[in-house]
Amino acid sequence: MDEKDYFAHETAVIDEGCQIGKGSRIWHFTHIMTGAVLGENCNLGQNVLVSSDCILGNNVKVQNNVSIYTGVICEDDVFLGPSMVFTNVLNPRSAVIRKDEYIKTLVQKGATIGANATIICGNTLGAFCFIGAGAVVTRDVPPYALIVGNPGKQAGWMSEYGHRLSFDDDGHASCSESGDKYELKNKNVFKI
Numbered sequence: 001m002d003e004k005d006y007f008a009h010e011t012a013v014i015d016e017g018c019q020i021g022k023g024s025r026i027w028h029f030t031h032i033m034t035g036a037v038l039g040e041n042c043n044l045g046q047n048v049l050v051s052s053d054c055i056l057g058n059n060v061k062v063q064n065n066v067s068i069y070t071g072v073i074c075e076d077d078v079f080l081g082p083s084m085v086f087t088n089v090l091n092p093r094s095a096v097i098r099k100d101e102y103i104k105t106l107v108q109k110g111a112t113i114g115a116n117a118t119i120i121c122g123n124t125l126g127a128f129c130f131i132g133a134g135a136v137v138t139r140d141v142p143p144y145a146l147i148v149g150n151p152g153k154q155a156g157w158m159s160e161y162g163h164r165l166s167f168d169d170d171g172h173a174s175c176s177e178s179g180d181k182y183e184l185k186n187k188n189v190f191k192i
Contacts, residue, residue: 021058039076063115071102071121078107081115081133088121108143110160130158144182144189157182157189165189 005022008014013031021040026032030048038050039058049067050056057076062068066080069088074080088102103121107113111125114133125131126143136150146156146164157165159175159182167173171184181192 045082057109069102071104072107073104074107075109075111075127077110079112081113081117083116084113084131085116085118086121087119090121112162128158128160130162142188157184160191 004020006020006024006026008026009028011028012026014026015032015034017034018032019037020032021038021042023040024038024042026044028046030044030046032038032050033052035052036050037055039056039060041058042056042060044050044062045064047065048062051068051070053070054068055073057074057078059076060074060078062080063082065083067086069086071088072086086105089098090103092098105119105121106124108125108127110128113119113131114135116134117131118136119125120138123137123140125137125141126145128143129141129145129147131137131141131152132146132148134150135147135152137147137152141147144157145154146158147153148155159165159178159180161175161177163176165173165175165182167184173182173184174180183190183192
């Protein structure tokens with residue numbers, strides 16, 4: 001770590017006016033713009049952009065070739081897979097300036113977004129949801145939901161350890177790795 005308590009590769013561009021938490025690592029050709037906030041222990045891969053006014057919580061992992069545009073908030077422990085895409089305008093046109101129309105997107109604690117997935121702006125991705133590789137998210141995602149396809153559709157539920165949950169007739173399931181118990185009630189999953 002350098003005197004700022006984070007590591008930045010020599011090719012990274014870090015604008016004045018950013019906040020970068022202790023223990024974070026910023027790799028090759030990554031650009032952090034003025035007003036961006038990164039929590040502690042984040043890891044940003046090669047060729048990542050974090051635009052102004054984006055907020056990344058603690059322990060956010062951003063894989064190569066991800067652009068995090070103004071209006072995106074990622075809470076703690078979020079995983080952004082390689083080349084996944086955020087948008088921040090619903091109807092972009094090159095000849096029409098819409099910088100005052102950016103729409104916020106919230107990615108809640110522990111969510112995973114797979115490689116090459118696309119997240120349409122204005123949606124909330126619930127805690128510990130799992131967006132499969134290549135999925136296109138066009139609406140809010142419940143906590144623990146597994147989303148696949150284009151447009152994205154729910155295909156099941158995932159544990160906090162990233163394993164598919166199989167609920168019994170009483171609405172109970174457990175994670176195959178951690179043993180944590182979950183309950184499905186009124187189309188929502190809760191860790192118990």
